[in-house]
Amino acid sequence: MDYMASDGGAWSPYLVGALIGLLSMATFYFSxxxxxxxxxxxxxxxxxGKVFSKRHTESLKFYQETKPSIQWDVTLLLxxxxxxxxxxxxxxxxxxxxxxxxxxxxxxxxxxxxxxxAFLGGAVMAFGARLAGGCTSGHGISGALQLSxxxxxxxxCFFIGGMTTAKLMFGI
Amino acid sequence: xxxxxxxxxxxxxxSLIHAEGSATPHVPLPGILPLANxxxxxxxxxxxxTPRQIMLGLFFGVIFGFLLxxxxxxxYEVLLGALFLTDFTVMKIMLTAIATGMIGxxxxxxxxxxxxxxxxxxxxxxIIGGLIFGVGFGLLGYCxxxxxxxxxxxxxxxxxxxLGLLAGSYLYAETSDFLEATVLKxxxxxxxxxxxLVGARRTIFILWFVPLLATILYLLETFFxxxx
Numbered sequence: 001m002d003y004m005a006s007d008g009g010a011w012s013p014y015l016v017g018a019l020i021g022l023l024s025m026a027t028f029y030f031s032x033x034x035x036x037x038x039x040x041x042x043x044x045x046x047x048x049g050k051v052f053s054k055r056h057t058e059s060l061k062f063y064q065e066t067k068p069s070i071q072w073d074v075t076l077l078l079x080x081x082x083x084x085x086x087x088x089x090x091x092x093x094x095x096x097x098x099x100x101x102x103x104x105x106x107x108x109x110x111x112x113x114x115x116x117x118a119f120l121g122g123a124v125m126a127f128g129a130r131l132a133g134g135c136t137s138g139h140g141i142s143g144a145l146q147l148s149x150x151x152x153x154x155x156x157c158f159f160i161g162g163m164t165t166a167k168l169m170f171g172i
Numbered sequence: 173x174x175x176x177x178x179x180x181x182x183x184x185x186x187s188l189i190h191a192e193g194s195a196t197p198h199v200p201l202p203g204i205l206p207l208a209n210x211x212x213x214x215x216x217x218x219x220x221x222t223p224r225q226i227m228l229g230l231f232f233g234v235i236f237g238f239l240l241x242x243x244x245x246x247x248y249e250v251l252l253g254a255l256f257l258t259d260f261t262v263m264k265i266m267l268t269a270i271a272t273g274m275i276g277x278x279x280x281x282x283x284x285x286x287x288x289x290x291x292x293x294x295x296x297x298x299i300i301g302g303l304i305f306g307v308g309f310g311l312l313g314y315c316x317x318x319x320x321x322x323x324x325x326x327x328x329x330x331x332x333x334x335l336g337l338l339a340g341s342y343l344y345a346e347t348s349d350f351l352e353a354t355v356l357k358x359x360x361x362x363x364x365x366x367x368x369l370v371g372a373r374r375t376i377f378i379l380w381f382v383p384l385l386a387t388i389l390y391l392l393e394t395f396f397x398x399x400x
Contacts, residue, residue, distance in 0.1 A: 009244025013264035014389070016243035020265065021272025023235055028277055028286040031228045035236060037317035041334075042341035049342055062348035071221045072229035077320055079233015080240065084324030087241035095326040100248035100313065103329075115332040118312050122319070122336020123343065125308025129316060130344035131351060132301025133291055136315040139302075140266055143291040145273035147365040147377070150293030154302040158315075159255070161306015166255035169310060 010091050024142060033072050034146075036138030038129040040077035043068050062130070106170055132157070237321050246321035248313045248329075255310060260396045264389060271385045274378060295359030297351075312336070 009016065020035075027033050046068020049057035057063055088094045099114045107113055129135040132154040134143055140158065143151025221229070243265050244250045253259025280286040309315055312333045314322045319337065323330035344351075367377035 007244070008250060008259065008261045009242055009247075011239075011242040013243055013261050014268050016239050017265040017268025018272045019239050020236070020269035021274075021276060023232065023239070024269070024273040025276040025280060025286075027232050028289075029280060031225055031232065032287055033225075033229075034289040035232070037315075037320065038337075038341075041316060041337040042345065045338040045341040046345065048338065049345075057345075060345045060348060061352060062345035067220070069220055070226065072225045075226050075229035076233035076236065077317075079230045079235075080237035080317060080320040081233075081324045082230075083234035083237025083239075084241040084246055084321035085237075086234070087238040088246070088325035091242070093241070093325060096328070097326070098328045100327065100329065102249045102252060103313070114329050118329050118332035119336035119339070121308045121311025121313070122333040122338075123308070123340035124336075125305050125312055125316070126337040126340030127344045128301045128303070128305030128308055130301070130341060130348075131297050131355065132305055133294065133297060135305065135317065136266075136309075137317045139291065141269050141273065142289065144266075145270045145277060146288055146290050147274070147367060147374075147381075148291045148293065149361065149364050149366055149369050150295070150298040151291050152366065153293070153295065154298040154305075157299050157302025158306045158309060161303040162255045162309040163257070163306075165307045165310025166252055170252075170256070 010087075010093065020141065021145070024145065031072055034138065034142035035076070036073060036134055036142055037077055037080070038126065038135035038138060039066060040071075040073040041126055042066055042130060043071060043074050044077075128161075236317070237324055240318055240321040241325050245318045246314075246325045246327065248322070248327060251309075251313050251315070251318060260392045264392060267385050267389050267392075271382050271389075275382060278374070278378060290363040290365060293359075293361040293364050294356050295361065297356045297358070300355060308336075308340070 024035055027035055042062070043066065046057055046063045046066070047070075049063075050068055057068060098111050099109055103114055125135075129138075132139065133150065134140075134154065136155075136158060139148075139151040139154040144155055240246055244261050245265060250259055250261050254262035277286060277288075281288055312319065314327075314330055314333055316337060319330045319333045323334060365374070366381070367374045370377070372380075
């Protein structure tokens with residue numbers, strides 16, 4: 001298996017990184033908001049929770065502090081989906097698969113296995129993000145660039161946890 | 173210093189933005205928004221965002237998603253490569269974004285144009301939550317932002333990841349009462365920053381830190397050049 005095979009992105013990582021840095025300046029200036037992705041999932045989950053039990057969802061301590069409603073961060077997340085689709089479509093990079101080739105090489109082509117592990121991984125990751133107070137965007141970029149101690153600690157732990165898990169899964 | 177901001181001033185900020193936004197959506201008015209920012213709180217959670225904010229979120233999200241996809245970090249192989257330490261695309265993007273944004277945002281802040289949004293440091297929660305996040309990151313192969321970008325480019329396995337993220341978020345909310353009374357209290361240091369931790373002036377610290385990040389990027393590029 002060739003784990004080294006990867007062609008990176010269509011654009012230079014330095015160009016993309018610098019533009020994300022400029023984008024951060026823009027969101028601070030125009031929206032008074034740092035870029036972050038994980039809180040939006042929590043809001044959407046709360047909105048879905050309210051459909052099933054409004055009273056229970058609103059009774060939860062977390063949702064008293066983080067309102068389950070459509071806010072700046074929720075539309076930011078929807079924008080990410082749209083922006084990535086535009087970039088991939090215009091760049092001829094639409095993938096259209098259910099099992100990534102690298103996963104298939106190691107674990108086979110079962111949809112159920114890939115989707116089951118992806119769901120589990122997403123759930124574990126969201127729980128960790130909420131406990132840590134952010135994700136790779138919120139802590140890893142926005143928090144780290146403001147020199148927040150907790151963000152750097154969390155960012156390092158994201159990679160320690162991720163590298164260990166990937167190593168165990170792929171046995172390398 | 174903006175370390176202790178009062179969330180009660182939030183309504184001022186929102187009403188000012190609304191007043192401005194209703195007249196000229198999407199057009200910045202320097203001098204008005206910065207004034208609003210001066211009084212703004214560091215969180216938006218108390219009150220609903222205005223339509224202008226909602227649209228700005230979508231606009232900035234489209235740019236962010238576009239950049240993530242062009243950077244290649246919507247790809248499972250690239251993200252796993254970061255965890256195998258065989259593909260440094262993620263590190264290069266993150267460190268460049270951090271260095272650029274650090275100079276830019278602290279400069280804007282020095283000019284009084286933006287508020288800071290320093291996340292609080294809670295050592296136990298940052299470490300335990302961070303490690304749990306990492307386990308999920310390894311299993312899924314995408315993070316919350318790049319997972320959405322992955323879905324946008326047609327990696328349909330990210331749908332299961334998104335559903336998992338929603339489920340995990342709700343599960344956290346279910347346990348938030350307990351966690352806020354325990355783990356989140358352990359090692360809670362508030363909004364401390366690296367310069368404060370080492371006892372340096374912020375400007376001096378940044379003047380050392382940005383070249384350090386640049387050196388790391390230079391070494392990464394030397395030993396792990398593009399596309400590997």
